[in-house]
Amino acid sequence: xxxxxxxxxxxxxxxxxxxxxxxxxxxxxxxxxxxxxxxxxxxxxxxxxxxxxxxxxxxxxxxxxxxxxxxxxxxxxxxxxxxxxxxxxxxxxxxxxxxxxxxxxxxxxxxxxxxxxxxxxxxxxxxxxxxxxxxxxxxxxxxxxx
Numbered sequence: 001x002x003x004x005x006x007x008x009x010x011x012x013x014x015x016x017x018x019x020x021x022x023x024x025x026x027x028x029x030x031x032x033x034x035x036x037x038x039x040x041x042x043x044x045x046x047x048x049x050x051x052x053x054x055x056x057x058x059x060x061x062x063x064x065x066x067x068x069x070x071x072x073x074x075x076x077x078x079x080x081x082x083x084x085x086x087x088x089x090x091x092x093x094x095x096x097x098x099x100x101x102x103x104x105x106x107x108x109x110x111x112x113x114x115x116x117x118x119x120x121x122x123x124x125x126x127x128x129x130x131x132x133x134x135x136x137x138x139x140x141x142x143x144x145x146x
Contacts, residue, residue, distance in 0.1 A: 036074070045073070050075075054096060061108075069130075095107070095115055106141060111130075114142075126146070128143050131144060
């Protein structure tokens with residue numbers, strides 16, 4: 001009886017991939033790939049850039065507060081977290097923004113709502129500005145369309 005196994009070899013170890021079900025069990029059923037929409041379809045990002053950005057490799061929004069930026073692309077990725085108190089799993093969205101001054105990610109629902117509206121209405125790159133609003137013990141980031 002033949003086993004459906006593909007062996008991938010590299011310099012450091014041997015990995016055996018049995019099938020997609022085994023991969024889903026290993027990585028979890030809620031694994032989500034990042035999705036990106038570029039306003040200029042001629043501009044593309046390498047998959048490694050998208051993955052690094054979705055994983056959090058970026059510039060802090062705090063560094064570009066009150067600066068005009070041209071939004072060249074946007075997207076999101078759903079990620080899992082573990083509640084430290086209960087041990088339960090949950091999901092959150094990391095929003096991705098590609099601008100002329102660098103790439104940013106945030107979990108701000110305020111910015112997420114603005115990006116959703118942009119996705120539904122805009123066809124060209126808008127100029128944006130990030131602002132910060134302090135609400136007692138929390139700070140909130142907002143994104144304005146200029």
